[in-house]
Amino acid sequence: MEIVSYAVLGLLIVVSPGPDFILVLKNSLCSGRKAGLMTGIGIGLGICIHVSYSILGISHILSHNEAIFSLVKYAGSAYLFYLGLSGLLNSKLTIDIKNEKPVNSSTKKCFAQGFLCNALNPKTMLFFLSVFSQLVSPESENNLMFVLMCGLYITSLHIIWFCFLAFLVTSIKAFGTFQQFSHIINQACGMGLVIFGVMLFTSN
Template sequence: MIVQKELLVFLLAAIAMAITPGPNMIYLISRSITQGKKAGMLSLLGVMFGFLFHIIMVAFGLTAVLLAVPFLFTVLKISGAFYLIYLAFMALKPGSEGVFSVQKDLPEDKPVKLFTMGLLTNVLNPKIAVFYLSLFPQFIKPEAGHIIAQCFQLGFIQMLISALINFTVIMIAAKAALWFSANPVWVRVQKWVMASVLISLAAKMLLTKAKNN
């Protein structure tokens, strides 16, 4: 299984991912403001099942790649590092979306539709799958045990972190949206923190690869 030191680094990455502006966060906040906290929670449940879908797909996909062509695993790690740098750039570029760039004109939906929309918002977001493919190889060590087990360990940690952060956001969605609108400097701070973490992880990927060569 994954060593404790690696898990601590992954924990930081999971937190950065959870606060990254994106369809999931924006949808959950928008739904909570428009239809209330219960609607936000039902949507969050759908989002969590969406994460599980991506974890299963990535876990078996990484295993297939590693067992079939080990060289591609190294290529994947390098590609992942550059993707993380790209995400950091996208977060910092002028005009990028903030966490509280919400939609306030959503119609009221029934529980089943709320769950389904949360699920599809996540499942149909290719950035989640690409992020997992970029991040997981950095922490998975074939010599540490079963590849799939390590993928699920990382995935469930990320899901827990995301659930806790999004739950908090849903509970304070309306007040938080107003506060951040009035204090845009904190949105910029959030973006810089996230970008710093992503760039650090990308550097770790590239340096580890260089050392192994």
């Protein structure tokens, strides 16, 4: 039953709307499918950071050191604000979905954005501090292979979900609909990232 609980909770964490979702949507619409896919892969691999510090026991330090956790929180807030502001300043959509000609962002840049957005995402960090870390606590009887499989499961969920999102929003039929409201959508995505950044900065 414990495994089922972790599986369901991990799925809910992945599909719940947040900065990662908005970033994939923005990069997919602004720079094409490849950019969206690379963003999704970057988000998924960002999970490896959280898995690593959980296994190494750093999660215990983070959960008991408010200064370190606050530093990560403010860094994440600043990065989300930067991404949102960049999106607001470059919100005009010029992608040709048939020819897949990305604009404004390289795929490497989109990968880095996805990786950092997740690695600095306190929502994901709190999941690993409060839930995943229990798998590797001294009281837990789970072995390292089981913990790694759980980490791989969460990582795979992120990659599959966000790559699916990138495919969905850049399909020709869906893109035609998005294109009619392209400027509004990109402005909304940029504003959403800014709002997430401000909320994170002011949260306790």
